[in-house]
Amino acid sequence: MDRAEFDQFADEYLSQHRNNIAVTGEDPEFFAEYKIAVVRKLLDAAALAPRRIVDFGSGIGASMPFFAKYFPAAALTCADASPRSLELAAARFPDGAFAEVADNRVPAADGSFDLAFSACVFHHIDHDEHVHWLGELNRVTAPGGRLAIFEHNPYNPLTVRAVNTCPFDINARLIRASNLVKAAKAAGWKSPEIRYHIFFPRALAALRGLEPGLGWLPLGGQYSLLAHK
Template structure:
């Protein structure tokens, strides 16, 4: 999708997203919260004071950053000015909203402790992935971490949701191992992979088992944690 397409989708995004994931038995808020909580549980994020939400859209993750990282500064970055305007109206206050050109992240080297990209890269041309990952690496402090979540194309329900979603019309899902290799090629070290979301809302009582299944490539999504290694 181009910037103009994201701008056009912004006002209907929440409604379309909720309708599209109806089969999961969960709301968009559930998926936004689980990702931020996942970051908060990681040892790689324990000393976090500066967070970059890359591709923040209409700000669905903002309340959960406030919940789990109440003392950290938060920057929401996106190519869509309209999406950021909606986010700013929804969650005004101690958040920096920043539009960028889709190529260069407008912050100095080493600005952030954690960078977060939630289901963003399947909207970006694969040819641009390496350069953007290097930009994310550049903006991380030594020892900082990128948490990257993506839809798992090996999960049939995920594929159905993406194939029937209007704002995913041009999305190209990425296999976890492919994304992991791109992170390594960009210069990240210590890249770890975990699969997420195995049980729909109707089977939520089974979710305590999910930490034992993170090796199984059938989860609806996956998470990659990649570190910027200290020299």
């Protein structure tokens, strides 16, 4: 993970992200919240209530308000390779817990968390390193814990356009869901499942009630991978 690459965009991240997704009619908060809401729903279905969560690649803390909303009883640790991003996150949310990812490891003891979460981070990591970092997340997750990863769908043309025109995605390489599944299995995660999300822009928001039934269809703007240890 290249901390210099993440540091250079930290101060402008929110405004650049907002401009880049304007075509969807939504703001960054919408995309941050829907992911946490999806995880909450999936864990509720499995009767799981994580008490310790790590947000791997947490950036400037965009997900923090929504972890507080959907997992109010859980302790959240934000982990990122960019010191500047962590500095900005701490300024926005001074009561948070933050940890710098360095030396090729997640800075936590084995089995520290019940849920490892990562939102649109792995396409910034060299594909050859995916198994390593998924293995690190496996190491810091307790037995029976869960992994939840969200990524951009390389088969959605609007997503590809957004990535290709985004300043902080200049070195990004999108990941096929099947390849992420293979990497998760190689890292020791069990029963990885893929679901697709974000089929309709805000102009067609009335149709979003159909999206849970479309999770199998590989046309959504993003997808999630959920697995267990």
